[in-house]
Amino acid sequence: MDTMTYTTQHIWTWWIALYLFFGGLGAATLTITFLTDMYCRPHRKLVLWGALSGVVLLAISSAVLFGHLLHHTAVIYVLNPLVFILKPDSWIAWGTQFILWMMVWGMLYALPYMRETPLFQRLPLVRSVLQWPLVEWLSSCCMKRRRIVGWLASINGIGTAVYTGLLIQSFPAVALWHNPGVPLLFTVSAFSTAFAYLLLLLNVFITDENDDDLRHRYERFDVILIATELVILFSFFNYTLSGSESGYRSAQLLWGDMGWLIGFIGFGLIVPFLLELRGVTKGWGSRFPTVAAAVLVLIGGYMLRHYFMYAGVYAYPW
Amino acid sequence: MSWKFPSLTRRAFLKASGLGAAGLTLLKPAGLLKSANAGSENAAVSEAYTYSICNFCSSLCNIRATTRTKNGVKRIVKLDGNPNSTLNRGKICARGQAGLRQTYDSDRLKTPLIRVEGSKRGEVKFRSASWEEAWEYIAKKQKAANIQPWEWTMVGGWTSCVFYMNWAVPFALSNGIPNIIASPMQHCVTTGHLGTDSVTGNFNIHDEVLPDYDNAKYILFVANNASIGAVSTCRMVRFAAGRKNGAKVVALDSRQSETAAKADEWISIRPGTDLDFCLAMLKIMLDEKLYDADFLRTHSNMPFLTYRDTDGQWHIALDAKGRPRVLQEKTSTIRTVPAVTNDNSTDVDGNAFYPALYAPEGLMLDGHKVVTVLQAQLDEVKNNTPEWAEQTTGVPAATIRRIAREFGGSRPAIIDPGWHGARYGNMMMLRRVQAMIQALTGGIDRPGGWIMSGELHHKVAHSAKAQKEGHPAGPPMTSLGGMPFAKLVIDTFSDGKNFGHGKPGWAWAFSKQEREAGRPWVMLPVMADTGLKESVEGNLAFNGEPYLTRAVLINAANPVRHYYPDSRWKEILSHKNMELVIAIDVLPSDTTMYADVILPNSTYLERGEPNIYGNGVNHDLAMVTRYPAIDPLYDTREMPDILLRLTEIISGKPDSFMDWIDKLTGMPAAPVKEKMAKFQAQKEKSPYSAACREVAFDLAAKRAGVSVKQLDAVLREKGVFMEENYKEILEHSAMPWKLPMPTGSGRVEFYSGLFDMMRKGGGTAPNFSVLATHIPAECRKNAKSVSLADDEFYFTYGKAPTVSYASTNSNNPVLAAINKFKKGVYTNVWIHPARAAYLGIKDGDAIRLVNTLSGQTADGHAHVTRLIHREAVFLYSSFGSENPALTRASGMGTATSKLIPYNVEPVVAGFRSQEFTVRINKIEGKGVQA
Amino acid sequence: MTRYAMVIDLNTCVGCNACMAACAMENQTPVWKGEWRTYVHEKEIGVAEQVRRRFFPRLCNHCSNPPCLTVCPTGATYQRADGIVLIDPERCMGCRACAMACPYDARYEVTYDDIKLGKEFYGDLQRTSPSMDKCSFCAHRLDKGMKPACVETCVGSARQFGDLDDPSDPVTQLVASGIAQPLMPHLGTRPNVYYIDDLKRKG
Ligand SMILES: Nc1nc2c(c(=O)[nH]1)N[C@H]1C(S)=C(S)[C@@H](COP(=O)(O)OP(=O)(O)OC[C@H]3O[C@@H](n4cnc5c(=O)[nH]c(N)nc54)[C@H](O)[C@@H]3O)O[C@H]1N2
Ligand SMILES: Nc1nc2c(c(=O)[nH]1)N[C@H]1C(S)=C(S)[C@@H](COP(=O)(O)OP(=O)(O)OC[C@H]3O[C@@H](n4cnc5c(=O)[nH]c(N)nc54)[C@H](O)[C@@H]3O)O[C@H]1N2
Ligand code: SF4
Ligand code: SF4
Numbered sequence A: 001m002d003t004m005t006y007t008t009q010h011i012w013t014w015w016i017a018l019y020l021f022f023g024g025l026g027a028a029t030l031t032i033t034f035l036t037d038m039y040c041r042p043h044r045k046l047v048l049w050g051a052l053s054g055v056v057l058l059a060i061s062s063a064v065l066f067g068h069l070l071h072h073t074a075v076i077y078v079l080n081p082l083v084f085i086l087k088p089d090s091w092i093a094w095g096t097q098f099i100l101w102m103m104v105w106g107m108l109y110a111l112p113y114m115r116e117t118p119l120f121q122r123l124p125l126v127r128s129v130l131q132w133p134l135v136e137w138l139s140s141c142c143m144k145r146r147r148i149v150g151w152l153a154s155i156n157g158i159g160t161a162v163y164t165g166l167l168i169q170s171f172p173a174v175a176l177w178h179n180p181g182v183p184l185l186f187t188v189s190a191f192s193t194a195f196a197y198l199l200l201l202l203n204v205f206i207t208d209e210n211d212d213d214l215r216h217r218y219e220r221f222d223v224i225l226i227a228t229e230l231v232i233l234f235s236f237f238n239y240t241l242s243g244s245e246s247g248y249r250s251a252q253l254l255w256g257d258m259g260w261l262i263g264f265i266g267f268g269l270i271v272p273f274l275l276e277l278r279g280v281t282k283g284w285g286s287r288f289p290t291v292a293a294a295v296l297v298l299i300g301g302y303m304l305r306h307y308f309m310y311a312g313v314y315a316y317p318w
Numbered sequence B: 001m002s003w004k005f006p007s008l009t010r011r012a013f014l015k016a017s018g019l020g021a022a023g024l025t026l027l028k029p030a031g032l033l034k035s036a037n038a039g040s041e042n043a044a045v046s047e048a049y050t051y052s053i054c055n056f057c058s059s060l061c062n063i064r065a066t067t068r069t070k071n072g073v074k075r076i077v078k079l080d081g082n083p084n085s086t087l088n089r090g091k092i093c094a095r096g097q098a099g100l101r102q103t104y105d106s107d108r109l110k111t112p113l114i115r116v117e118g119s120k121r122g123e124v125k126f127r128s129a130s131w132e133e134a135w136e137y138i139a140k141k142q143k144a145a146n147i148q149p150w151e152w153t154m155v156g157g158w159t160s161c162v163f164y165m166n167w168a169v170p171f172a173l174s175n176g177i178p179n180i181i182a183s184p185m186q187h188c189v190t191t192g193h194l195g196t197d198s199v200t201g202n203f204n205i206h207d208e209v210l211p212d213y214d215n216a217k218y219i220l221f222v223a224n225n226a227s228i229g230a231v232s233t234c235r236m237v238r239f240a241a242g243r244k245n246g247a248k249v250v251a252l253d254s255r256q257s258e259t260a261a262k263a264d265e266w267i268s269i270r271p272g273t274d275l276d277f278c279l280a281m282l283k284i285m286l287d288e289k290l291y292d293a294d295f296l297r298t299h300s301n302m303p304f305l306t307y308r309d310t311d312g313q314w315h316i317a318l319d320a321k322g323r324p325r326v327l328q329e330k331t332s333t334i335r336t337v338p339a340v341t342n343d344n345s346t347d348v349d350g351n352a353f354y355p356a357l358y359a360p361e362g363l364m365l366d367g368h369k370v371v372t373v374l375q376a377q378l379d380e381v382k383n384n385t386p387e388w389a390e391q392t393t394g395v396p397a398a399t400i401r402r403i404a405r406e407f408g409g410s411r412p413a414i415i416d417p418g419w420h421g422a423r424y425g426n427m428m429m430l431r432r433v434q435a436m437i438q439a440l441t442g443g444i445d446r447p448g449g450w451i452m453s454g455e456l457h458h459k460v461a462h463s464a465k466a467q468k469e470g471h472p473a474g475p476p477m478t479s480l481g482g483m484p485f486a487k488l489v490i491d492t493f494s495d496g497k498n499f500g501h502g503k504p505g506w507a508w509a510f511s512k513q514e515r516e517a518g519r520p521w522v523m524l525p526v527m528a529d530t531g532l533k534e535s536v537e538g539n540l541a542f543n544g545e546p547y548l549t550r551a552v553l554i555n556a557a558n559p560v561r562h563y564y565p566d567s568r569w570k571e572i573l574s575h576k577n578m579e580l581v582i583a584i585d586v587l588p589s590d591t592t593m594y595a596d597v598i599l600p601n602s603t604y605l606e607r608g609e610p611n612i613y614g615n616g617v618n619h620d621l622a623m624v625t626r627y628p629a630i631d632p633l634y635d636t637r638e639m640p641d642i643l644l645r646l647t648e649i650i651s652g653k654p655d656s657f658m659d660w661i662d663k664l665t666g667m668p669a670a671p672v673k674e675k676m677a678k679f680q681a682q683k684e685k686s687p688y689s690a691a692c693r694e695v696a697f698d699l700a701a702k703r704a705g706v707s708v709k710q711l712d713a714v715l716r717e718k719g720v721f722m723e724e725n726y727k728e729i730l731e732h733s734a735m736p737w738k739l740p741m742p743t744g745s746g747r748v749e750f751y752s753g754l755f756d757m758m759r760k761g762g763g764t765a766p767n768f769s770v771l772a773t774h775i776p777a778e779c780r781k782n783a784k785s786v787s788l789a790d791d792e793f794y795f796t797y798g799k800a801p802t803v804s805y806a807s808t809n810s811n812n813p814v815l816a817a818i819n820k821f822k823k824g825v826y827t828n829v830w831i832h833p834a835r836a837a838y839l840g841i842k843d844g845d846a847i848r849l850v851n852t853l854s855g856q857t858a859d860g861h862a863h864v865t866r867l868i869h870r871e872a873v874f875l876y877s878s879f880g881s882e883n884p885a886l887t888r889a890s891g892m893g894t895a896t897s898k899l900i901p902y903n904v905e906p907v908v909a910g911f912r913s914q915e916f917t918v919r920i921n922k923i924e925g926k927g928v929q930a
Numbered sequence C: 001m002t003r004y005a006m007v008i009d010l011n012t013c014v015g016c017n018a019c020m021a022a023c024a025m026e027n028q029t030p031v032w033k034g035e036w037r038t039y040v041h042e043k044e045i046g047v048a049e050q051v052r053r054r055f056f057p058r059l060c061n062h063c064s065n066p067p068c069l070t071v072c073p074t075g076a077t078y079q080r081a082d083g084i085v086l087i088d089p090e091r092c093m094g095c096r097a098c099a100m101a102c103p104y105d106a107r108y109e110v111t112y113d114d115i116k117l118g119k120e121f122y123g124d125l126q127r128t129s130p131s132m133d134k135c136s137f138c139a140h141r142l143d144k145g146m147k148p149a150c151v152e153t154c155v156g157s158a159r160q161f162g163d164l165d166d167p168s169d170p171v172t173q174l175v176a177s178g179i180a181q182p183l184m185p186h187l188g189t190r191p192n193v194y195y196i197d198d199l200k201r202k203g
């Protein structure tokens, strides 16, 4: 029985790539901002931007997934926290809970800052909510147990980022996906895009000069992550070249594609790497190169997931 | 302490999969390990079984319908093979499975339809009408145009043939209509089967060869596929068993058909040359004595002494009383044997002797040099060596020789000719030769060989008994089996004396006219279409008077797609002389497009038939019928009622109709009328059918020696009433072992009495040869001189597993979906990559096929595959429907009837539907869809 | 214990598609969009003139280690004690992770539209909610003591069904003998549909 068909799937397409991208990005963004806030220096603005946009990104991500569900009401089975006990083997179950709780802890972590922020006090509805006794109480609790809340959010964030890779990895028929490199790759990519996103924030919206140290630090992290990503991708290249026909066909699909090679590897990784490397070593005179690099990394982050979804080759024995 | 890794052996692997699963379930949520059937439990839902017969092909499988009643609405939810059936052994094919969707097809004919005033036939403009309106319309037309009985023609498909013959033939006779076209005839029953039947005398539709694959050691398929793997369930289930039992299977086919794909050896033969292959086989088997000599001596006419007349024609050396003579082995004593018997070893004086298969050189009888039939046959095929056949067939001589030896050397062996005849003028001869090859092994009515149907045995045994007891066998249509039945049909319609108006069928009148004019003519146009066009167009005369056809009643037939070419039928049906076209169908076929009135029949699942039937192509003897699974969904009627009403309109003599039924089939008129009155009072929609059914139950119960109640109970519970299995039947009725065969001589006929008769009747072509002989297929104008042009191919076709003929069930949503799934293979034209590449044709390309002899063209798409002979193209003959009312099938695939010209052979007007070549070219240009 | 399994003998599968039609009718599958619980593929194999036409029926393998099950977040995909892998349509949210995980392309989608069309087409649709769908080994028939619809009607007797925990079952014997082999066992899915190869023909 040697009549194989090699084919790519058409079930999880761009929308799942969006889900993975926004999910990873949102989660890593939250994690980084909270860790920065906890261990670098408290940074209200960053936390607010990070937490809120992170939550929005996660919400977009979830909405994309939810929108594509076949049977929307059955989603309650995964929203139910008991799903951990019921389906401990399912990564989507973990992922959904990570995302859910990370939004909760993330909001809680940001809550005290929100109460201090004039903008929120000016928004009519938000203001009244923030003044509810319950919210007040919650906020003070969070203040007291700041680190715990921060860590809960961060763990969920890291979990989410790792989860996006673990999910793809749990499909054994596809060599490109079913290997331990994938969670690593997706985690690295998630944090790299998150750093890029924060760099974008810090260069466009939070333009405080005091934050230069953060900018540098983020840029340095991002350079390291991009380099790591390149190394991981290089080993993917080697891994898929032989060992399984499915992998080999994925390699052919990916490395023969200009979008992947030039678009993603070139403009999504190498160009921003060089831009940021120079930023780290020599510095740029203007913000533009950093902003451009960040945008490229973000686009690259989506491209990685997009190509990964499309290039997964199944081998069917008929 | 050393670590021990668990190691898994293969055996352990199996076990472990169970254990592993159990172990891992511990990790899984217990709450989720609930039982199945999350489905809604509804107290108001009930399921029931009813038994019926599939209506999608002549395999006539026994089926069981599951109905579900919910909130008072009863629906058919599933069809299955009847598990109690020994015919199809509980299985049914894709068409059978999907059959319930015919009943629920949204495109169904739901009310009578009348062609809109002012529209032309073929324009598909119909208005719904009530039955009364439809009858009125027909009556008005009949009266206004003053249509004479002989100006009517009936066209019937196999449904009307198998299930309603007992009404259709009496309908014809009582209304004085001498014209019936039956669509299976020119395609299979006469062209193909008659060849086989001339050897075995069978002529029971489609059961002339019922191979016992289960017990065969060697199976040789020749040009057959749909009758086995693609698919006739009743035969496929046996073939599968045979193959599992280890039979060697060889398939001769110019492409790798579904059946050939299951063979140990696929022999890709040049189309039209199977006769050459088989003649060479016959020669080798005779030469090398690879036959059952005792069988031939005793049960065949092989030992009959024959001589050649001065014209070189062979004749049996009969005595003055018409009895054959046989030489006694190892002596020069010549014995006279009875004209009709199944046993040569006792002469007319009652002396036993040992018949010789070879006469010594120079044996003389009545002044003629005589040899045995065997010797005559050998002489006839002396040039047909494997080397000769290699030239035409393209199959190496060594292969032909090997197959002949393998076949002759392994018993029981089966050579299987399939069902569909037609294709070539030599098809009938091919069938004869195949039957001879089979008979050489003695494999007739023997396990592992060809076994006749239970029904045929029953009839033949019954007739034999009646003859012995000196009384007539009974009503001819229900008692006569085999060739005597064929003779009855021929005698009835060929002779004007059987009709008040003195006119025979136009087919017979046309033969006469053409013969007298010195043009090619057809000897036995039994229910054939030859002459119809001429009759419609006013080009036929009988006894100096014009013989017109002005009205057609088409019943469960689709000649626009099933006859050749489609343009001919469109012309016939739209001709200005044609006053009235009535079509009875369940779906809007391409033929109903050309009707004036369309009468909707209930589908097979909605009706209880007016009769109890034999078990079709089964070795066993059994009775079956249909029970309606649901009530008719729409305002539909049953066939007998329609025919009765039409009788009232055409001749006004319904009593005569019922009397003819009585006379021909034995269904008494009086009780039918009585019961009909009862059903009429009950407002039954088809009271006549219902009445016939009750009487049929009475008759059948009587035959079986049980009460009607018992019979009904068994049929309701099991769907089949088993009478006798084939083993028991063979014990007392094996032919020719125990009973004479239904051939003219009671023996297996190598020298054909039937063709002898036709030769006497003026048949001169080699088609009428009394012995097996060569007839070339004439696919090309100067056949042998040059090889095929670069773009020239032999044209071949066959049936798709998922469609009946080119029937309306290509519109079945389930089958249509499968056809879509298999699109390239099923609906495109098969062409070999080597040839395609040369023509620049790629898979899926739009191509045009042009008939090199007639110029007809058809368009299609290429399916480039190595599974086809390099010199041939192949097309599944199931597609190309045009009626837009068939919303799923219309426009799908290419119709064979666009490409096949009108070209018939001289014996029965069998279609020479592959006797041409086609030129193929790629259709270039924009807008062409691959 | 019971461990259901199917053996498919490629030597007698004639590609008649009866199984496809039977399954569609039995399980009310969405024929209108060309999705089936079982497919019969056709393939041309062999070199040059040694070409062979193979029919290859496939369906869910009811894996003993089913990746579709582990990925399912809602628990809609579950496995019965007899090994049958089922989907509870009420519980399935239709994320399609199972379809991605299945190495045998066994699953397809039933959408809200399909539910609507299905009600029109089948008159009375057994399911009420959309979900992923796939072969159920006809568990509802097995529970009534019947065989799966495709097996029951298999015209070539190519499909056989049995219990691997019953040593006397012909299916168990075929599997144990090694004649019948599962698809892609190296993936660790432990499939329970086994195939008898048709390549060992004489000739
Ligand atoms: N193109 C093509 N032509 C062929 C063949 C082929 O394979 N392809 N095969 C040839 C052979 S071998 C044969 S035997 C003949 C068979 O030819 P037919 O016997 O004519 O074949 P069918 O398509 O079964 O029936 C014809 C019509 O009967 C209608 N019908 C179906 N069920 C019923 C019913 O219950 N009641 C009524 N009143 N009508 C019904 C169908 O809708 C269809 O329009 O065709 C021959 N012609
Ligand atoms: N699916 C399906 N099955 C059916 C029916 C149906 O309508 N649909 N109808 C039933 C009826 S009535 C009939 S008559 C039977 C018909 O049963 P068959 O006679 O077995 O069927 P065909 O499909 O005509 O098979 C013809 C085969 O002959 C091959 N062939 C064509 N030309 C040549 C040639 O010159 N030489 C050789 N050696 N092979 C050639 C074709 O490739 C094809 O595979 O099927 C029955 N079963
Ligand atoms: S072979 Fe198929 S179509 Fe023909 S009678 Fe049997 S089930 Fe019906
Ligand atoms: S074949 Fe696919 S769907 Fe079926 S059990 Fe295995 S993994 Fe699951």
Ligand code: SF4
Pocket (backbone or CB within 6 Å): C071, C072, C073, C074, C075, C076, C077, C087, C091, C092, C093, C094, C095, C096, C097, C098, C099, C131, C132
């Ligand atoms: S689609 Fe349904 S069955 Fe499949 S993994 Fe998602 S919830 Fe489970």
Ligand code: SF4
Pocket (backbone or CB within 6 Å): C022, C023, C024, C026, C027, C037, C038, C059, C134, C135, C136, C137, C138, C148, C149, C150, C151
């Ligand atoms: S076992 Fe049942 S559900 Fe599965 S393919 Fe066969 S018929 Fe369909």
Ligand code: SF4
Pocket (backbone or CB within 6 Å): C012, C013, C014, C015, C016, C017, C018, C019, C020, C040, C055, C057, C150, C153, C154, C155, C156, C157, C158, C159
């Ligand atoms: S029903 Fe049986 S023989 Fe026919 S295609 Fe399906 S598996 Fe093959």
Ligand SMILES: [Mo]
Pocket (backbone or CB within 6 Å): B058, B184, B187, B188, B189, B419, B420
């Ligand atoms: Mo036929």
